[in-house]
Amino acid sequence: MIDDSDSRLGRVEHDPTTGTYYTNHAGEDAPPSAVVPNALAEITDRRIESLRPLQQVVDPDALDQVFDESAVDDADEVDVSFVYVGFEVNVSSSGVIVLEPVDDEE
DSSP: OOOOTTTTTTOOEEETTTTEEEEEOBTTTBOHHHHHHHHHHHHHTOOGGGSOOGGGTSOHHHHHHHTOTTTOOTTOOOEEEEEETTEEEEEETTSEEEEEEOSSOO
8 A cells, every 4th residue: 555645745736715825844764955946836836946945044953953753842842934035934844835915025
């Protein structure tokens, strides 16, 4: 039997009623610093190389470290929010990443 429980990792879903996008991260397999730019490239129909570098907005290593599975206590909910490529990005220790369009880019 094939375990496809991770088949949704990094997959972008859209709620057309709110305009909000959702994806997820999972430690080393799909760290936030990789998932966020990939999701926004998909959402904006742009190449990752054409996006503003993530490190100009947030330290990618620090972002990943905050959500490293060994560093996060299951009892503590941690959220990090920042604006990137015209979206407010909220990364949660639950594994969910919420991307909401904002009027002003960065």
